[in-house]
Amino acid sequence: xxxxxxxxxxxxxxxxxxxxxxxxxxxxxxxxxxxxxxxxxxxxxxxxxxxxxxxxxxxxxxxxxxxxxxxxxxxxxxxxxxxxxxxxxxxxxxxxxxxxxxxxxxxxxxxxxxxxxxxxxxxxxxxxxxxxxxxxxxxxxxxxxxxxxxxxxxxxxxxxxxxxxxxxxxxxxxxxxxxxxxxxxxxxxxxxxxxxxxxxxxxxxxxxxxxxxxxxxxxxxxxxxx
Numbered sequence: 001x002x003x004x005x006x007x008x009x010x011x012x013x014x015x016x017x018x019x020x021x022x023x024x025x026x027x028x029x030x031x032x033x034x035x036x037x038x039x040x041x042x043x044x045x046x047x048x049x050x051x052x053x054x055x056x057x058x059x060x061x062x063x064x065x066x067x068x069x070x071x072x073x074x075x076x077x078x079x080x081x082x083x084x085x086x087x088x089x090x091x092x093x094x095x096x097x098x099x100x101x102x103x104x105x106x107x108x109x110x111x112x113x114x115x116x117x118x119x120x121x122x123x124x125x126x127x128x129x130x131x132x133x134x135x136x137x138x139x140x141x142x143x144x145x146x147x148x149x150x151x152x153x154x155x156x157x158x159x160x161x162x163x164x165x166x167x168x169x170x171x172x173x174x175x176x177x178x179x180x181x182x183x184x185x186x187x188x189x190x191x192x193x194x195x196x197x198x199x200x201x202x203x204x205x206x207x208x209x210x211x212x213x214x215x216x217x218x219x220x221x222x223x224x225x226x
Contacts, residue, residue: 001034001042003049005057012049022048024056030064032056072113078103082181082222089113096120125154125178128185133171136189139212140196147196161223162188164195183219190216 107113
């Protein structure tokens with residue numbers, strides 16, 4: 001199935017399932033996914049797509065264009081801990097190495113570059129987040145607060161920088177935080193640890209948070225800019 005908007009053809013993935021309405025979702029790769037009940041005629045779905053084409057097509061285009069801009073070509077500049085990190089491809093097999101603001105990977109294609117960078121980023125992120133978790137826990141305990149040493153999970157989250165499950169002593173951190181200064185990442189750790197004491201965002205919550213991390217508002221502002 002497809003629809004046409006301003007002369008361009010947009011393919012649609014259609015799945016039949018038990019749903020009440022025609023549901024449309026644009027996936028992270030820009031593809032257009034539609035689900036509809038088995039009894040809904042295809043011409044009805046087609047009419048739905050054509051009616052909403054002026055909204056669907058530009059949204060899909062924006063996502064696809066954004067993904068094209070993220071291709072890890074030789075010389076690509078990536079945000080890393082609040083600074084610019086330049087990616088360089090090595091023609092011969094080598095270890096991924098960072099030297100100052102240059103990261104060298106063995107890659108012959110953007111896909112190989114993305115794989116090498118992702119593996120390196122994940123390892124670096126895990127090491128840094130574990131260190132900040134230890135430091136944050138120690139700071140709270142030294143201040144007299146009874147908090148657990150959190151088990152951390154690193155995820156690629158869309159709408160949150162972090163989350164805390166106080167009952168299980170678990171904190172989830174957004175891997176995209178690695179793009180921001182360490183002060184901002186530390187602020188998210190202090191924010192989530194404060195949730196072990198207050199499971200809301202009350203005045204009492206922020207009183208503890210700002211007492212424990214006086215620079216919280218300055219670094220949190222950087223996260224709110226995006």
